[in-house]
Amino acid sequence: MHTQTSTKELTPTALTKLGRAPQRGSFDLDKICAILDASPMCHLGYQTGEATAVIPTCHWRVGDRVYWHGSRLSRTMQTSQAQKVCLTVTHLDGLVLARSGFHHSANYRSAMVFGYPEVVADRANKLAVLEAFIEGLFPGRWQTLRPPSQKEMNATTVLSLPLEEGSAKVRSGPPADLAQDLALPIWAGVIPLTVQAAAAQPCPHNPADVTPPEYVRQFCLD
Amino acid sequence: MHTQTSTKELTPTALTKLGRAPQRGSFDLDKICAILDASPMCHLGYQTGEATAVIPTCHWRVGDRVYWHGSRLSRTMQTSQAQKVCLTVTHLDGLVLARSGFHHSANYRSAMVFGYPEVVADRANKLAVLEAFIEGLFPGRWQTLRPPSQKEMNATTVLSLPLEEGSAKVRSGPPADLAQDLALPIWAGVIPLTVQAAAAQPCPHNPADVTPPEYVRQFCLD
Numbered sequence: 171m172h173t174q175t176s177t178k179e180l181t182p183t184a185l186t187k188l189g190r191a192p193q194r195g196s197f198d199l200d201k202i203c204a205i206l207d208a209s210p211m212c213h214l215g216y217q218t219g220e221a222t223a224v225i226p227t228c229h230w231r232v233g234d235r236v237y238w239h240g241s242r243l244s245r246t247m248q249t250s251q252a253q254k255v256c257l258t259v260t261h262l263d264g265l266v267l268a269r270s271g272f273h274h275s276a277n278y279r280s281a282m283v284f285g286y287p288e289v290v291a292d293r294a295n296k297l298a299v300l301e302a303f304i305e306g307l308f309p310g311r312w313q314t315l316r317p318p319s320q321k322e323m324n325a326t327t328v329l330s331l332p333l334e335e336g337s338a339k340v341r342s343g344p345p346a347d348l349a350q351d352l353a354l355p356i357w358a359g360v361i362p363l364t365v366q367a368a369a370a371q372p373c374p375h376n377p378a379d380v381t382p383p384e385y386v387r388q389f390c391l392d
Numbered sequence: 393m394h395t396q397t398s399t400k401e402l403t404p405t406a407l408t409k410l411g412r413a414p415q416r417g418s419f420d421l422d423k424i425c426a427i428l429d430a431s432p433m434c435h436l437g438y439q440t441g442e443a444t445a446v447i448p449t450c451h452w453r454v455g456d457r458v459y460w461h462g463s464r465l466s467r468t469m470q471t472s473q474a475q476k477v478c479l480t481v482t483h484l485d486g487l488v489l490a491r492s493g494f495h496h497s498a499n500y501r502s503a504m505v506f507g508y509p510e511v512v513a514d515r516a517n518k519l520a521v522l523e524a525f526i527e528g529l530f531p532g533r534w535q536t537l538r539p540p541s542q543k544e545m546n547a548t549t550v551l552s553l554p555l556e557e558g559s560a561k562v563r564s565g566p567p568a569d570l571a572q573d574l575a576l577p578i579w580a581g582v583i584p585l586t587v588q589a590a591a592a593q594p595c596p597h598n599p600a601d602v603t604p605p606e607y608v609r610q611f612c613l614d
Contacts, residue, residue, distance in 0.1 A: 184440075184442070185440060185442060185443055185445065188440070188445050188447065188467055188468055209484070210484075210487070210498070211482065211484045211498065211500075213435035213437075213446050213480060213482065214446070215435075215437035215444040215445065215446035215478075216444050217439055217444055218406075218407060218410065220406070220407060220476065221407055221475075221476035221477070221478060221506050222437040222438050222439055222444055222475070222476065222477055222478045223407065223410050223437065223478050223504070223506075224435050224436070224437035224446055224478040224479070224480040224504065225410065225480070225504075226480065226482035226484075226500065226502050228498060245410055246410055253443075253444070254442065254443035254444070255443070255444055256437070256443060256444045256445050256446045257446070258435060258446040258447070258448065260433065260435065260448035262431070262432070262433045262448075262587075264593075265432070265529065265611075267530065267533070267608070269537060269538050270537055270538040270539075270540065270544070271522055271523075271525075271526055271534065271537055271540055271544075272540055272541075272544040272547075272548070274526065276432070276433065276450060278433075278448060280448050282445070282446065282447075284443050284445075300493055301493075303493075304493055304496065307487065308489065311489070312493065314578055315491060315492055315493055315578060316491050316492040316573050316576055316578070317492075318492065318493055318494055319494075322492070322493075322494040325494075326494070344593070344595045344596065344597075345595055347595075347597075351538050352597040353597075353599065354538060355599055355601075355602055356536055356537060356538070356602065357594065357598060357602050357603065357604050357605055357608065358594070358595040358597070358598055359592050359593050359594040359595045359598065359604075359608075360592065360593040360595075361589050361590075361592050361593075361608060361611050361612065362589065362590040362591075362592075362593060363587050363588070363589055363590075364587070364588055364590060365484075365585050365586070365587055365588075366585070366586055366587075366588045367583050367584065367585055368583075368584040368585075368586060369584075370581050370582065370583050370584075371486075371566070371581050371582040371583075371584060372579065372580070372581040373566045373567055373569075373580040373581045373582075374566065375566075375569075375574040375575075375580070376579060376580055376581065377575065377577055379577075380577055380578065380579050381579065382579050382581075383579055386489070386579065386581075386583060389487075389583050390583065
């Protein structure tokens with residue numbers, strides 16, 4: 171379902187330039203999609219009236235929309251529907267050690283998407299995007315699960331944003347020290363960071379003859 | 393500098409209960425500090441006037457305050473100073489595979505801190521907290537670096553929040569399926585996720601006789 175689109179570029183706006191050193195920003199939709207797809211977790215920001223709130227939640231993408239879900243009754247799901255929110259996904263790829271404190275940095279890939287959340291109201295579409303969420307992480311799992319009950323479907327709100335206003339920001343590579351600092355006798359470089367899956371932990375209630383599916387073994391090998 | 397305080401509890405407010413299933417929330421300061429300290433990266437949320445923005449940035453803690461920094465001229469640093477912001481740190485600890493789509497979940501540790509950012513204006517204090525940032529990640533490194541210039545200090549704004557209004561939320565353990573689903577022939581369990589450091593990548597400009605310091609080797613062993 172992670173269909174990559176053509177080399178579409180999003181239109182830059184004042185919002186999409188926030189925090190972006192010009193040389194690090196991009197409006198390339200494929201690049202934004204790749205960053206969104208590389209983690210199941212985003213941070214969603216919205217206004218409560220008293221302050222801004224930033225909540226971690228799971229997200230997923232189907233085509234040119236990014237989705238998240240939650241309890242229909244949760245304040246986050248209710249409050250965030252009526253305003254322009256920001257969904258940000260960041261991968262911390264490394265720590266960058268320079269010859270001065272000032273030039274220390276981080277390597278990362280980050281995507282921000284702005285927009286007014288839309289409720290996925292149609293039941294068939296809601297079921298399809300929830301299936302896409304599970305299948306995007308664990309291909310083949312959805313059809314093996316106990317199907318959602320009406321009560322579970324009613325208790326869940328699915329929201330989405332179109333990938334229309336947003337940007338990507340990426341830093342990679344070695345430290346960018348001042349030329350006159352390069353010869354100093356200081357170790358400089360990058361400590362790369364990656365997210366690794368460890369050995370799967372079976373639920374104690376699993377029937378004795380149930381073994382980990384291929385997608386679980388793959389996750390733990392990658 | 394990561395001095396743990398006593399068993400202080402923050403006062404719950406409406407904001408600190410956002411998104412928190414009651415059984416997962418905590419106002420224990422030590423727990424909040426441990427979550428803040430376990431990553432150098434947070435997501436900072438603030439209001440731009442047009443929308444909420446969520447920006448990844450590095451943070452660090454000294455005692456009962458959390459700090460971040462950035463270019464004095466950046467719109468993020470300027471806009472976020474005059475309002476109540478939210479700084480959130482989340483560790484995605486695992487994917488939780490249940491017998492129904494509805495009960496799939498994520499294991500995670502998350503801390504949110506709310507407040508009005510305060511500028512670290514005093515030069516000696518600013519230098520001390522910047523030192524604490526580097527030393528918290530790389531003990532012993534600060535004194536080996538080329539010291540900050542006046543120009544670099546002037547170009548950098550350091551902001552902080554007191555750890556007064558905030559909360560932690562943690563989910564851990566196996567899936568929480570319905571009792572009647574436990575006997576289904578479906579593999580359920582947890583895929584644990586961790587952040588790992590790979591072999592350090594020396595900067596090509598390093599003098600030939602400069603070897604990685606102990607703290608770099610430690611990072612890559614942990």
